[in-house]
Amino acid sequence: MMPSSEPRKAIFLFTHPRTASNLLMQMLRTHPDMETIEYPFVDTYYFGQDSLTLRRNVRMEAVKQRMQADPALAQTFQAAFDQLELSIQSVQAKVCLSVCVSDLSQQIRSDTNTRCVSQGKTPFIKEHAFTIMKPETISTYLAHPRSHTAQLAKGQGVGVVTTGTDYDPNDGNDGNPTVLPTQFLRSVTPVFLIRHPALVFESILRVSGPTMGAQVDDEEFPVDASLRWLRILHDWFAQSGGHPIVLNADEIIARPTIVQQLCEQLQLDPTGVRFEWDPVAPAIVAGQSSYQRHFFSTIQSSCGVRLDKHSAAQGPKLNLDVMTATWRDAYGFETAAALRSFVDAAMPDYEYLCHCELRH
Numbered sequence: 001m002m003p004s005s006e007p008r009k010a011i012f013l014f015t016h017p018r019t020a021s022n023l024l025m026q027m028l029r030t031h032p033d034m035e036t037i038e039y040p041f042v043d044t045y046y047f048g049q050d051s052l053t054l055r056r057n058v059r060m061e062a063v064k065q066r067m068q069a070d071p072a073l074a075q076t077f078q079a080a081f082d083q084l085e086l087s088i089q090s091v092q093a094k095v096c097l098s099v100c101v102s103d104l105s106q107q108i109r110s111d112t113n114t115r116c117v118s119q120g121k122t123p124f125i126k127e128h129a130f131t132i133m134k135p136e137t138i139s140t141y142l143a144h145p146r147s148h149t150a151q152l153a154k155g156q157g158v159g160v161v162t163t164g165t166d167y168d169p170n171d172g173n174d175g176n177p178t179v180l181p182t183q184f185l186r187s188v189t190p191v192f193l194i195r196h197p198a199l200v201f202e203s204i205l206r207v208s209g210p211t212m213g214a215q216v217d218d219e220e221f222p223v224d225a226s227l228r229w230l231r232i233l234h235d236w237f238a239q240s241g242g243h244p245i246v247l248n249a250d251e252i253i254a255r256p257t258i259v260q261q262l263c264e265q266l267q268l269d270p271t272g273v274r275f276e277w278d279p280v281a282p283a284i285v286a287g288q289s290s291y292q293r294h295f296f297s298t299i300q301s302s303c304g305v306r307l308d309k310h311s312a313a314q315g316p317k318l319n320l321d322v323m324t325a326t327w328r329d330a331y332g333f334e335t336a337a338a339l340r341s342f343v344d345a346a347m348p349d350y351e352y353l354c355h356c357e358l359r360h
Contacts, residue, residue: 225342
């Protein structure tokens, strides 16, 4: 059989903050068949020219001003998407070249180019789902719709970005909830990562409070404290004829070999998954920003999968009443009550996605 001349299909991991996505990426980062492209849109969402976050405080504005002073960093969604396309091509071209050189050192073959492309690496993209949602999508599903959505969408030119080739003028009119082209989304293999909202939302508050000034009563926290964006995008892929794969962080923590099963479904070598690694050296951590130390503390201090991060680490099942009591001690009654309200509202979306998850 002649090898395919098509590059391997890109994989897109859609996540949410604090869903143990750094653990999954750590297990896959050295996989010989793939190369990761992480967070192509998150800086644009928070700090770029098309910034959509409604979190307004001194800390956030200082970072935004610093980033927008550099034209290369103050990106629009279109510029970020263009860069993503280039990154995908670069992953494939780089590996293609290395295989070509290896082949040529042995002998000249007429099908060298075909063999090179077929042996290229798979781009593995990771991004939080809410960062690529259309503003009107987010506003529609909030209990209290964003008051600035129309101004942001019109004044800053946020809309459906276009792909560089074969642009379809009807793209974006098919229920696509994101700012990304439908053509692009249909070209990737979608994978979704979920985690119990009680663990996710408290962790967001704990790390985003000191670094981004997050509070449960700010306008952005309802976006942080919702899994609706993952469900909307999952269902769009399923209804569009795609076959989205859902992973649960609990399953990865309890049975890490589920990641090898994921690789098999993605036609990647399951032996490329790693289960152990060296923690980041203290001297390197000391030189990092406060943001890096807060958001990556768990993975940087680990040397493997930590069972204590499982939702049922303290018993057979997570007890929301007990957890709410610990929140009262840590944050006070009002914040604990707000967190519990967000968790209760998110449970139907979480349980819905749990029914779709990959299992052993």
